[in-house]
Amino acid sequence: MLEGFPTLILTTALLDDYLKSRHELFFGDKAVHPFLELKPYKDVHDPIWGTNGFSWRELALIDTPVLQRLRRIHQTGLAFEVYPSARHSRFEHSLGVTIVATKVFDAIVRRHAGRLRQIVKTVENSDEFEQTLFRWRQELRLAALLHDTGHSILSHTSERVYGKIPMLQAAANELTDHVGAEKKAGEVISFCLSHTEALRSYLDRAKTKLMKESEVPDEFAGEPDMDNVSLLIVGRSRHPLLQFVGDIISSGFDADKLDYLLRDAAAAGLPLRYDLERYLATVYLPKSNLTDGKSKLEKLYKRIGVKDLAREPKGEGRFPYFHSYRLKLPKRSMNTIEQVTICKLMLYSYIYHHPKVRAGEGFFEKVLSWAVQIWAAQGAKAQICLSCSWTLTTPRCMVANF
């Protein structure tokens, strides 16, 4: 799938080696995890979204160091220095995004059952409507869980530093070229991680640990296509007609935003809200054109083996395009759109761009840049700088890396 993108292949291989050597018990040749039998699903309580179930496959993934390290990464960088309670982590945010993404997907299924039946027929050439939807839902949930795994210490603060490592810059350019949309270093790592053989074989192995006597609820059924999970992480999907699933993870009003707006505001103690119920009651899938002026999408779909897919010539429009369905909010949801926009503006103004937060992060960014320079001066190749950056989850880890 990544042929023609040497840096993405290299980054994936590097992360694969890293996982296998650093976390042998999970990903090595003699891996023992998951060593306990997995329940079909478990309920997890979240302060924002309440009690929600997670499937055995998701639980296995959550148990890995790939997800567990997110517990030590502050969602809002150094904002806790100004808002003492803003100590929430990328971990609970990832669980939150999974929950919201599922709510959006289920709302779409309720509203557009007929349309989805057609899409299932076209994309999968199958009449197994419900099973297919369960599988897509499972892929979406795994992508939501994995979407932030590329983050390092203090989230975006460190991303600005390791994004300058030449290898990651090259990988970000390749990923941008691969999916036809601008992608940054953090997304590169999340994308490549989901491609690693270590993670994929771990999930295969987890299946053998599923309690045999219990039945997995339908909603968590389906054998996910991990290649599609990787694409969903970066806001694409394995077929133009499924673009709306990618939109749930990454778009103007995606599940990521819906979660972090409420979570960050609540953690900082700011009374900001938007109307999720109205969002869910109105979100819909209009027919839409997936423009493809530079043939990037055409090449992507060819690479991933989509058959019988014709790109429409430009006709009345200016660019060739694919028929698609996109996630949209109608005009009557203007109130919700305004609430989300204002909420975001307020969060930027109050938290993310608070002068003291920015001063602290600027200082930390310099320290981290200095650390990367030292690694480079000590002869560390870009690959080592990358693994060092990714290892960093707490200042203590950072010191340990010297």
Next chain:
Amino acid sequence: MGTEEMTLGEFVKYLAALLTENETPMLFKEEAPWHFALYELYDQDFEGKPKFFGDLKFDWGGPFPKCKELSRYLQFLHSTACVGTMNPSYKEMILKPDLEKMWFCEFKKIGETEQKFMGHAADLAKKEFSLVA
């Protein structure tokens, strides 16, 4: 200042000042014409084209080729109160008169080739806006 040093932010400022000077209504809610104009400039050869065009990235898959950086600048014009948009439903952006004067003065100070290029950009933008209106 040489053209090659012009940044996307300066480009947006000069363009906004020029369009306001020419009394061309600048669309706000409908962002597509801005991106179409930028993409056309990106795609064509024109004397004095600033260097930053070479670094621009456009996202495919939407109804138009979208440059995220341009979107951010347009939003910043609004969030930093350089433009007003309550007319009454975010249809147009109206540049503050004192900023228009200041940015137009800055525009007048750039080189002739750069001014020609900006004039061409303003014509393109005007054409794109008229297609929507």
